[in-house]
Amino acid sequence: MKQLNQDEAKRICDRVLSFSKADECSVAINGSRNGNIRFARNSVSTAGLNEDRRLVVTVAFGKRQGTASVNEFDDKSLEQAVRRAEDTARLAPENPEYVPVPGKQEFKPTGEYFASTAAIDPDFRAEVAAHAILAGRNKKLVTAGFFTDSTGFETIANSKGLFGHREFTGLDFTCTARTEDGRGSGWVTRSASDARHFDAREASEVAMEKALRSVDAKALEPGRYTVILEPAATSELLGRMFGAFGARQADEGRSFLAKKGGGNRLGEKLFDEQINVWSDPWDKDVPVSPWDTQSMLARQRRDLIKDGKIANLEYSRFWAQKQGVAPTARAGNMIMAGGSKSLEELIAGTKKGIVVTRTWYIRMVDPQSVLLTGLTRDGTFYVENGKIKYPVKNFRFNESPITMLNNVDELGKPVIIGPDEVAYQMVLPPMRIRDFNFTSLSDAV
Amino acid sequence: MENQLERRTFLNLAAGTAGAMLVPVFGNAIAAEELQSSMPLSLKKALADAALNAATKAGASYCDVRIGRYLNQFISTRDLTVQSVTNTESSGIGVRVIADGAYGFAATNAMNPDAVANAARQAVAIARANARLQTEPVRLAPLGGNGRGVGEVAWATPIRKDWRTVPVKEKAEMLIAANKAGLDAGASFMTANLFQVNQQKYFASTDGSYIDQDIHRLWAPLTATAVDKETGKFRSRAGLAPPVGMGYEYFDVRPEHKIRAAGGVTTLYKGGYDIVEEARAAGRQAREKLTAKSVEPGKYDLVIAPENLFLTIHESVGHPTELDRVLGYEANYAGTSFCTLDKWETRKFQFGSDKVNFFADKSTPGSLGAVGYDDEGVKPKRWDIIKDGILVNYQATRDQAHIIGEKESHGCSYADSWSNVQFQRMPNVSLAAGKARLTPDEMVKDVKKGIYILGRGSYSIDQQRYNFQFGGQLYFEIKDGKIGPMLEDVAYQSNTQEFWNACSAICDERDWRMSGSFFDGKGQPSQVSAVSHGASTTRFNGVKVINTGRKIG
Numbered sequence: 001m002k003q004l005n006q007d008e009a010k011r012i013c014d015r016v017l018s019f020s021k022a023d024e025c026s027v028a029i030n031g032s033r034n035g036n037i038r039f040a041r042n043s044v045s046t047a048g049l050n051e052d053r054r055l056v057v058t059v060a061f062g063k064r065q066g067t068a069s070v071n072e073f074d075d076k077s078l079e080q081a082v083r084r085a086e087d088t089a090r091l092a093p094e095n096p097e098y099v100p101v102p103g104k105q106e107f108k109p110t111g112e113y114f115a116s117t118a119a120i121d122p123d124f125r126a127e128v129a130a131h132a133i134l135a136g137r138n139k140k141l142v143t144a145g146f147f148t149d150s151t152g153f154e155t156i157a158n159s160k161g162l163f164g165h166r167e168f169t170g171l172d173f174t175c176t177a178r179t180e181d182g183r184g185s186g187w188v189t190r191s192a193s194d195a196r197h198f199d200a201r202e203a204s205e206v207a208m209e210k211a212l213r214s215v216d217a218k219a220l221e222p223g224r225y226t227v228i229l230e231p232a233a234t235s236e237l238l239g240r241m242f243g244a245f246g247a248r249q250a251d252e253g254r255s256f257l258a259k260k261g262g263g264n265r266l267g268e269k270l271f272d273e274q275i276n277v278w279s280d281p282w283d284k285d286v287p288v289s290p291w292d293t294q295s296m297l298a299r300q301r302r303d304l305i306k307d308g309k310i311a312n313l314e315y316s317r318f319w320a321q322k323q324g325v326a327p328t329a330r331a332g333n334m335i336m337a338g339g340s341k342s343l344e345e346l347i348a349g350t351k352k353g354i355v356v357t358r359t360w361y362i363r364m365v366d367p368q369s370v371l372l373t374g375l376t377r378d379g380t381f382y383v384e385n386g387k388i389k390y391p392v393k394n395f396r397f398n399e400s401p402i403t404m405l406n407n408v409d410e411l412g413k414p415v416i417i418g419p420d421e422v423a424y425q426m427v428l429p430p431m432r433i434r435d436f437n438f439t440s441l442s443d444a445v
Numbered sequence: 446m447e448n449q450l451e452r453r454t455f456l457n458l459a460a461g462t463a464g465a466m467l468v469p470v471f472g473n474a475i476a477a478e479e480l481q482s483s484m485p486l487s488l489k490k491a492l493a494d495a496a497l498n499a500a501t502k503a504g505a506s507y508c509d510v511r512i513g514r515y516l517n518q519f520i521s522t523r524d525l526t527v528q529s530v531t532n533t534e535s536s537g538i539g540v541r542v543i544a545d546g547a548y549g550f551a552a553t554n555a556m557n558p559d560a561v562a563n564a565a566r567q568a569v570a571i572a573r574a575n576a577r578l579q580t581e582p583v584r585l586a587p588l589g590g591n592g593r594g595v596g597e598v599a600w601a602t603p604i605r606k607d608w609r610t611v612p613v614k615e616k617a618e619m620l621i622a623a624n625k626a627g628l629d630a631g632a633s634f635m636t637a638n639l640f641q642v643n644q645q646k647y648f649a650s651t652d653g654s655y656i657d658q659d660i661h662r663l664w665a666p667l668t669a670t671a672v673d674k675e676t677g678k679f680r681s682r683a684g685l686a687p688p689v690g691m692g693y694e695y696f697d698v699r700p701e702h703k704i705r706a707a708g709g710v711t712t713l714y715k716g717g718y719d720i721v722e723e724a725r726a727a728g729r730q731a732r733e734k735l736t737a738k739s740v741e742p743g744k745y746d747l748v749i750a751p752e753n754l755f756l757t758i759h760e761s762v763g764h765p766t767e768l769d770r771v772l773g774y775e776a777n778y779a780g781t782s783f784c785t786l787d788k789w790e791t792r793k794f795q796f797g798s799d800k801v802n803f804f805a806d807k808s809t810p811g812s813l814g815a816v817g818y819d820d821e822g823v824k825p826k827r828w829d830i831i832k833d834g835i836l837v838n839y840q841a842t843r844d845q846a847h848i849i850g851e852k853e854s855h856g857c858s859y860a861d862s863w864s865n866v867q868f869q870r871m872p873n874v875s876l877a878a879g880k881a882r883l884t885p886d887e888m889v890k891d892v893k894k895g896i897y898i899l900g901r902g903s904y905s906i907d908q909q910r911y912n913f914q915f916g917g918q919l920y921f922e923i924k925d926g927k928i929g930p931m932l933e934d935v936a937y938q939s940n941t942q943e944f945w946n947a948c949s950a951i952c953d954e955r956d957w958r959m960s961g962s963f964f965d966g967k968g969q970p971s972q973v974s975a976v977s978h979g980a981s982t983t984r985f986n987g988v989k990v991i992n993t994g995r996k997i998g
Contacts, residue, residue, distance in 0.1 A: 036969075036970060038969050040773055040774045040775075040776060040777065041772070041773050041774065042580075043578050043579055043580055044575055044578045044579075045774060046548075046550070046575075046866060047571065047574075047575065048550070048866075048970075050864065067531065071554075088530075088532075091613070092527075092530060093527045093530075093614070093617055095526060095527060095528070096526055097526060097528075122574075129578075130578075133578070142773060142776070144773065144774070144775075144776035144777035145777050146777055146778070146969040148969075148970070174777055174778075175777065176776050176777040178773070178776060178781075182781070182785075187777075252633070252634065252672065253633070253672035253673075253674050253677070253679055254633075254634065254670050254672055254679040254681075256997060258672075258677055258679070259677065260674075260675070260676065260677035261674060261675060261677070262674045270997075270998055360907075360908060361905045361906060361907065361908070362905070363903045363904055363905045364903060365903045365914075365916060365936060365993045366934070366993050366994070366995065367679075367681075368678065368679060368680075368995075369994075369995035369996070369997045370997075371993055371995050373903065373905045373914050373936075374905055375905070375907045375908075375912065377907070377908055394907065394912075396905075396907070396912050396914060396938070398914075398991070398993065400995055400997060402997045402998070403995075403997065406998065439938065439991065440912060440914075440938055440989075441912070442907040442911055442912035443783070443907075443909070443911040443912070443940070444780070444783075444907035444908050444909035444910075444911050444912065445909065
């Protein structure tokens with residue numbers, strides 16, 4: 001299916017807006033081509049290509065809203081979609097929290113499209129899988145993995161003259177290597193906007209090395225340990241906390257950012273002063289859309305945590321209006337400042353500690369303290385006097401990212417880390433953290 | 446792994462962290478009245494034949510076609526406000542073939558014979574390409590009976606009231622009434638949502654099956670949150686009623702649908718749901734949680750209601766006995782399993798105590814897994830997975846049956862959409878009721894130091910399903926045979942084999958009921974499925990309980 005360029009997309013948006021008889025009208029068009037290959041047990045299991053495009057039109061009569069979507073873009077289909085949205089809106093209950101659509105926004109391009117990624121074809125994908133499969137067979141390891149790439153566009157417009165068009169690419173790769181006897185397991189994840197920054201051979205090697213090194217794990221007593229956390233061990237923990245910066249929840253008293261006695265904790269120091277976190281759609285490592293599709297507002301560079309203090313909260317358009325402040329576009333990425341040391345150098349500077357490759361099956365236990373539980377997986381090692389001594393059995397932890405970011409010993413050099421369950425592209429440093437709370441042992445490899 | 450989709454698109458509601466709830470988008474948004482149209486059977490058969498013929502002609506040794514129309518309606522409300530009403534539709538055709546001993550799959554949303562035949566040829570080309578890296582050819586177990594397909598048949602979820610015919614206004618008013626009841630009873634905030642699913646699935650294969658199915662499911666989750674601004678404390682209590690494979694008659698509740706929990710601590714539901722009454726209880730109990738006693742960590746005898754135990758069953762019994770996990774096909778995502786083939790082969794692996802019997806089925810009326818045929822055209826059956834505590838079987842599809850010496854498939858094949866390939870998915874996996882007569886109240890009488898746990902809370906388990914930690918919604922102290930005050934900050938942490946071996950009593954079939962998961966995720970790209978798990982109230986001796994309360998700066 002054909003991707004639309006800016007002029008083609010603009011013409012279609014203008015047609016849709018011209019058909020609308022409602023008080024307000026918004027249009028969003030999405031198109032993408034997603035390719036993937038999956039392998040397991042040293043063989044390809046599935047490979048696929050999905051192409052799709054869709055136009056969603058939302059109209060409002062007063063505070064009554066209706067939405068319809070369509071995947072044919074001729075005048076007749078577009079007009080029908082608008083009529084359907086209008087019919088739905090007329091029957092919809094009033095939404096007292098409805099906020100009129102925003103006016104024109106400036107959307108400065110963020111450089112999210114790379115021809116190298118758009119050019120990925122079935123041969124490229126097969127080669128990615130082949131690197132892991134063949135190297136795995138040679139090393140008597142069993143590999144499983146998934147590679148997916150996407151190329152797409154998104155266009156937004158509304159009846160107040162707002163218009164934006166973006167084109168983007170991305171890829172994600174994960175690979176698990178296990179020893180044939182199942183006693184060792186290693187894993188790697190890589191994400192990139194630009195395929196030139198992705199090296200399947202290097203990535204697979206990391207997973208395989210971890211698998212070989214994690215055989216014969218020893219059991220350590222659960223308890224509080226100094227840990228060296230790779231970015232894949234912290235991204236899903238921190239990402240959950242970054243997602244809980246909504247002003248409404250804080251003001252309503254149901255978030256860790258709610259203040260005793262009412263109000264929120266904006267400006268308070270909740271973390272170690274080394275902690276600085278911001279979002280920036282133009283970040284060169286993790287460029288994301290210059291707007292947030294839900295609100296259609298332009299994203300800005302925005303501090304979340306500055307020198308350990310809560311620098312900003314996210315205000316939805318409704319809550320901003322109610323509180324008399326400016327609304328914020330939801331962030332698409334999170335960048336955390338770090339130091340200059342590599343993971344290896346952080347390990348070298350550790351007297352006693354545990355290296356964690358990855359954390360998994362993370363769930364909120366108590367949103368009051370952002371207490372999370374989950375397990376280590378695919379490469380957990382004991383360090384003594386700056387050297388990895390031996391692999392250790394996996395642990396379950398019960399820990400809050402707020403506590404973690406108060407117990408920072410040292411931060412390393414930030415690297416790109418793609419999301420698994422959370423919503424952000426991230427750049428995070430490896431970290432050495434004191435007193436991380438491991439509560440029980442797991443036999444899982 | 447439980448709730449991939451929920452956590453991706455629905456996480457904020459479940460975790461109660463960030464505010465905005467995202468609507469899961471299953472397809473194109475359409476108007477409500479369009480939900481009721483349907484496609485003539487003769488057209489489906491003609492399209493299916495076009496694919497079967499094209500695939501056979503291109504050299505496929507086997508082909509199956511799934512023509513799907515997936516309709517959903519999602520209504521979300523917050524306090525006294527309707528947040529959104531979304532109707533979605535997704536329709537198209539998926540063609541799976543075996544050629545040169547390998548699978549190939551292609552899908553199209555164009556409903557015409559040319560497009561369908563083209564997809565079939567594409568699937569054959571993909572199969573041939575995949576065959577090059579394949580070490581062993583696909584072996585499909587024969588179908589039961591005469592070994593041939595079932596011919597032209599139909600099956601439908603037995604519903605009395607179709608959700609598609611109930612006005613949105615009526616549904617929204619019910620949810621708002623529930624929120625109002627919760628707010629009046631003590632909640633500071635309420636949310637109530639309604640997920641409604643209709644899957645119209647047509648399956649045809651070169652074995653000679655033409656199966657038309659019409660499947661319905663519902664889920665109405667709610668959450669009450671109570672805030673104490675003075676202390677800065679907040680607590681929430683989610684609804685306890687299960688998602689079901691029923692029609693809208695689920696909300697026509699009668700007295701026999703209500704179950705009194707042990708000690709009368711709350712009302713539970715089976716086969717009918719009074720959402721307003723449940724919301725009222727949720728509001729009151731969310732408020733009560735703010736001042737409930739924080740649990741003393743230690744070992745307790747747990748009395749677990751089916752409304753909590755179902756998720757523990759799902760994670761610790763359902764997932765580790767999925768044969769594809771055992772074999773390593775999910776190693777890079779959901780993980781593998783401790784229930785390895787060598788343990789099964791001994792026929793001596795003591796998964797649980799001798800009171801523990803798990804069976805699988807896809808036929809229990811009202812369950813989320815209930816279908817007439819699976820997505821390979823296999824009629825589902827009932828079989829044992831754990832028998833008298835011993836691991837005796839797994840969950841298999843046609844291509845896996847030979848690995849565990851089964852003559853035919855268990856009927857566990859499922860795809861969440863016409864555009865995704867079908868693979869092994871969990872059937873309903875349930876704990877059989879105890880044989881001796883026992884009610885939950887009688888069970889409690891024998892417990893000296895225990896906790897009664899109800900509702901699904903936080904859940905986490907490792908990738909081989911050994912170590913788990915589960916929370917709940919409601920916890921009550923049991924002391925010297927009596928249910929006492931409410932507790933808070935409870936989670937139980939155990940090892941699967943240890944936990945099921947600590948099972949010391951199971952209430953009888955009068956107490957047996959199902960709960961379930963609406964969004965169970967597996968595979969890459971991830972697919973969701975819905976599955977129920979039945980149990981009676983069950984006792985476990987000496988389980989480790991931790992206190993999850995924490996102070997932050």
